[in-house]
Amino acid sequence: MPYRRLPNTDTARIRAMRSALEMGMKKSPSELAFNQSILMKTRTFLPVFEQAVSNQRNYQKSQVERNKKYQDVLKKTRLYLSHFVQVMNMAVMRGEAKPEMREFYGLKVSDKKVPDLNTEKDIIVWGKKIIEGEEARLATGASPITNPTIARVKVHFQDFTRAYQEQQNYYDIFQKAHQKVADQRNEADEIILELWNQIEKHFESLSPDEAREQASAYGVKYVYRKNEKMRPFLNVNYGRQIS
Numbered sequence: 001m002p003y004r005r006l007p008n009t010d011t012a013r014i015r016a017m018r019s020a021l022e023m024g025m026k027k028s029p030s031e032l033a034f035n036q037s038i039l040m041k042t043r044t045f046l047p048v049f050e051q052a053v054s055n056q057r058n059y060q061k062s063q064v065e066r067n068k069k070y071q072d073v074l075k076k077t078r079l080y081l082s083h084f085v086q087v088m089n090m091a092v093m094r095g096e097a098k099p100e101m102r103e104f105y106g107l108k109v110s111d112k113k114v115p116d117l118n119t120e121k122d123i124i125v126w127g128k129k130i131i132e133g134e135e136a137r138l139a140t141g142a143s144p145i146t147n148p149t150i151a152r153v154k155v156h157f158q159d160f161t162r163a164y165q166e167q168q169n170y171y172d173i174f175q176k177a178h179q180k181v182a183d184q185r186n187e188a189d190e191i192i193l194e195l196w197n198q199i200e201k202h203f204e205s206l207s208p209d210e211a212r213e214q215a216s217a218y219g220v221k222y223v224y225r226k227n228e229k230m231r232p233f234l235n236v237n238y239g240r241q242i243s
Helices: 010-026 036-093 099-105 120-138 150-202 208-217
Strands: none
Touching (some): 120 150
16 A cells, blocks of 8 residues: 655655645645645745755765865874884984983883874874974984974974864864754654645545545655555555655
8 A cells, every 4th residue: 555755855855845836836825735824834944944955965075075185184194203203213223312212202211113193183192292302302402303304294293283173163064054954854844744734635535546646746755665566546545654
């Protein structure tokens, strides 16, 4: 038995309301299958909902593009910090520097490994320690570590921190846009439910097949269950089940 199924995506919600508005433009108030109150409500709400959905999609697309660039900056910063520590450790291994120099960077004297740089927070923490540590060490008159120099590391670290903050700010904007759509979905569903209830009520005196055909012209959707074969609406009870 075919049943009525309300929209479950934003695209379907918009389509359902547009279908109703199109019928509202084609028919006179006396011919229309729903009243003027819900027509005006739909007419007022739909542009607002469409704009919110459009903004959300645009922000999402932009977020994906921004994230690609951000990952490149993140990867390069991680690489430079790692290489700086590796070069420092190799200097210690060759006997060109004392193990105690590691303490300038917040490392233990016996630490021979690169600190964890897996997350953005790790990079922020260790980036600051390494840059400040090398600057403090140079202030004692020590020879600078080269290839990479701390100046080069600092440039990439600053690029990363700036990109990280921009990424966080943009993510907040996207979340607000996402939440705005989520908040409006309930109202969209209420409007569509009221429209479809009125439409079906208007055609309830017709045969089930005719009623569904007329309601479908207004955008009301009827579907078969997975275990049912699609067939013409003939001698089928007029169902109003909502999924």
